[in-house]
Amino acid sequence: MKLSEKYRDEIADILGRYPVRRSALIPLLYLAQREEGFVSEAAMKEIAGLLRLTPPQVYETATFYTMINLKRVGKFHLQVCKSLMCALAGSDTVIGWVKTKLGIGPGETTSDGLFTLSAVECLAACGTAPMMQVNEDYYERLTEDTFDRILVDLKRDGTCSLKSGPFMWPEPANAVRRET
């Protein structure tokens, strides 16, 4: 089904935020990605129509941003931060765990299509390194034990309770976790 039919209200809401239609481009690319897991050429053409742009204008923007996937990725996209501050805390070791436990290196996907590994740049979690993002969630202060548990939980439940909540580090005394 076309995005414009399935998400009519949401698209109208997005368009209503901006005085110039083109500003809705990244939000609409995200919408397309949510639907298919990546942004297909068909979706780009449809978005171009919605925003009265040419398909190359959409393509031009879509290809600039690393979070817009132009190809299918695994069900769980492991994004391990490899920037300096995480590297000081052992992020290369985390990438090594992925290699030994799942058999994939950066840019690769497991043959069952479950996991894709990307080595990414700083994700604003340097004080709680090493860390990785999996789809929408952050996992911080990784150890081999927590890493193993995350993989097991993801496979079984699709999520893991070790994911970060609202961030504060160091944690305040008597911290509560707010569920969102």
Added chain:
Amino acid sequence: MPKHEFILFKNMMQPGYAGSLQEYERAGGYQALHKFIGKVPPAEVTMAVMKSGLRGRGGAGFPTGVKWGFLPKDYQGPRYLCCNADESEPGTFKDRQLMERDPHQLLEGIVLTCYAIGAESAYIYIRGELILAAKILEQAIEDARAAGYIGANILGTGITANVWVHRGAGAYICGEETALLESLEGKRGLPRFKPPFPATHGLYNKPTVVNNVETLANIPHILGRGPEWFASIGSPPKSTGTRVFCVSGHVKRPGNYEMPMGISFRELIYEVAGGMRSDKPLKAFIPGGASAPFLTPDHLDVKLDFESVAAAGSMLGSGGVTVMEEGTPMVWAALRLMEFFYHESCGKCSPCREGSSWLVQTMRRIVAKRGQMEDLETLVDLCKNIEGRTVCAFGDAAVAPIMSTLKYWRSEYVTLIQEAEAANLIKLEPAGAKR
């Protein structure tokens, strides 16, 4: 360390505080909005922020009130506020905490700023990965709208300020204010040539203010308690207020610490962050995010304020302090950051686009022990040809790690190259050829 007052972290340090509208109001939140909006003329609000001495927390440290004052007074069309929540500078993780733990503090600052500059729309440009923060902000905006703090006719004053969250999609350069504007317009995030500045030609070519999250979060406090109070904190007259310092690397207690500006690196690292994580002494630190040149143990008594860090040859930047212990290979560290800059170079300016690629290749060669002495001159030459020759400050930032490690730890480069040469001689001798 003398005791000091928390401003931005005050609420979130309270046991159990989770940042809801009710909690924020109970802690005295939105009082500044009640007091100022529609009651005090906008120009006086701007004047108060000027008097407070507040300077931008995003990296450049530009005086906030002065920036607001640059907007054309007589312009009739729309004006915009963009809150820079891109937070992508390696070593920086404070805005994330400010947004996720006390979102209304930021929203109150945004609405007050909209009022001061005459903007009816504000966009929070948040880095795409911070999905939880974006959700928390969306919820907070909805709650504030229902309570009459955001939207049309705020608190019955007839004043309008709408706030929207706009997610980026993974590009460090979009933290640069004009790249941010391009991105928000749905384009590739390529910085614009300045002038004209965003104050006159910003979002959709309209007068625009771009301010960092932490900058805006200070506004309710400055107005609520008065600019004189704010100006007395920190290291007046030029570095007033507190900063949230993000400490990472080899310390016992990494994390975000709100401290008055003007404390020393020694205090921050050894007292606040608990000192080095093991018995290895400190070797190097980065004082203000990946764009700031490295400093050495000789700089531990430098004060964390804009002027002092600049005088020491680096910059306070984003407030990200990264600590490295003895034994950390400095050429490797510089290469890690150089790989970041190479990956993030937007490609607009040739010196940066091409130069960052050459720099990474040369550095990789040296670290892999395949370098030669001429490489050191090549590095300096490349850096000099990038620095100051690009549209935005990214180019200057990209050369900082290499230039500063070459300055203080040149011998480590030389050792790697000598090892490479020695290995080469052994390998090549039988063939009798020089490489």
